[in-house]
Amino acid sequence: DAGVTQSPTHLIKTRGQHVTLRCSPISGHKSVSWYQQVLGQGPQFIFQYYEKEERGRGNFPDRFSARQFPNYSSELNVNALLLGDSALYLCASSSYGELFFGEGSRLTVL
Amino acid sequence: GESVGLHLPTLSVQEGDNSIINCAYSNSASDYFIWYKQESGKGPQFIIDIRSNMDKRQGQRVTVLLNKTVKHLSLQIAATQPGDSAVYFCAENIESGTASKLTFGTGTRLQVTL
Numbered sequence: 001d002a003g004v005t006q007s008p009t010h011l012i013k014t015r016g017q018h019v020t021l022r023c024s025p026i027s028g029h030k031s032v033s034w035y036q037q038v039l040g041q042g043p044q045f046i047f048q049y050y051e052k053e054e055r056g057r058g059n060f061p062d063r064f065s066a067r068q069f070p071n072y073s074s075e076l077n078v079n080a081l082l083l084g085d086s087a088l089y090l091c092a093s094s095s096y097g098e099l100f101f102g103e104g105s106r107l108t109v110l
Numbered sequence: 111g112e113s114v115g116l117h118l119p120t121l122s123v124q125e126g127d128n129s130i131i132n133c134a135y136s137n138s139a140s141d142y143f144i145w146y147k148q149e150s151g152k153g154p155q156f157i158i159d160i161r162s163n164m165d166k167r168q169g170q171r172v173t174v175l176l177n178k179t180v181k182h183l184s185l186q187i188a189a190t191q192p193g194d195s196a197v198y199f200c201a202e203n204i205e206s207g208t209a210s211k212l213t214f215g216t217g218t219r220l221q222v223t224l
Binding site: 004033041056103 | 144146152153154155156212213214
């Protein structure tokens with residue numbers, strides 16, 4: 001069975017640009033969560049979506065947004081990129097509580 | 111506020127020895143705790159979990175202990191192997207209906223020496 005898949009795996013952007021990260025959950029999982037992991041730190045919760053509705057939001061500015069599609073895949077959008085947005089963005093899907101993480105999308109903002 | 115922290119940033123153990131990684135949490139409302147292993151360039155991998163109504167849970171070569179009195183969590187790895195080298199995170203989860211949010215600690219790097 002395929003795990004959580006994320007794309008792109010690596011990308012480089014410049015300050016002020018916009019980025020869209022994509023996530024496909026494990027088949028049958030209806031919940032998708034997004035986390036930001038800055039180098040040397042633990043992941044920080046950004047969003048959780050369940051059945052296409054936002055069910056939780058972490059302490060991130062409005063430049064961060066997300067959505068979930070009818071097939072339960074999800075997108076994370078970040079506008080007006082700052083240098084501090086450079087991080088590994090992790091997507092996780094869950095069915096009954098346990099989170100399964102993807103390999104992440106590494107974003108570098110120059 | 112909510113926080114999950116680790117006592118030791120780096121732990122070095124010899125192959126074959128047992129490893130103990132500790133974690134302190136501050137939110138008494140947390141009811142579910144998870145240990146993750148993260149290898150370089152990869153996403154966190156689930157190791158073992160424990161609910162707040164338990165104080166011990168065993169898996170294959172791993173044991174998690176939960177002491178709610180002092181808000182302490184530990185991960186024990188038996189017969190540590192080179193493949194165990196990674197960063198280990200504890201995380202706490204406060205579940206509210208279908209919303210769940212993991213709060214991670216900063217991580218402990220486990221180095222296994224030969």
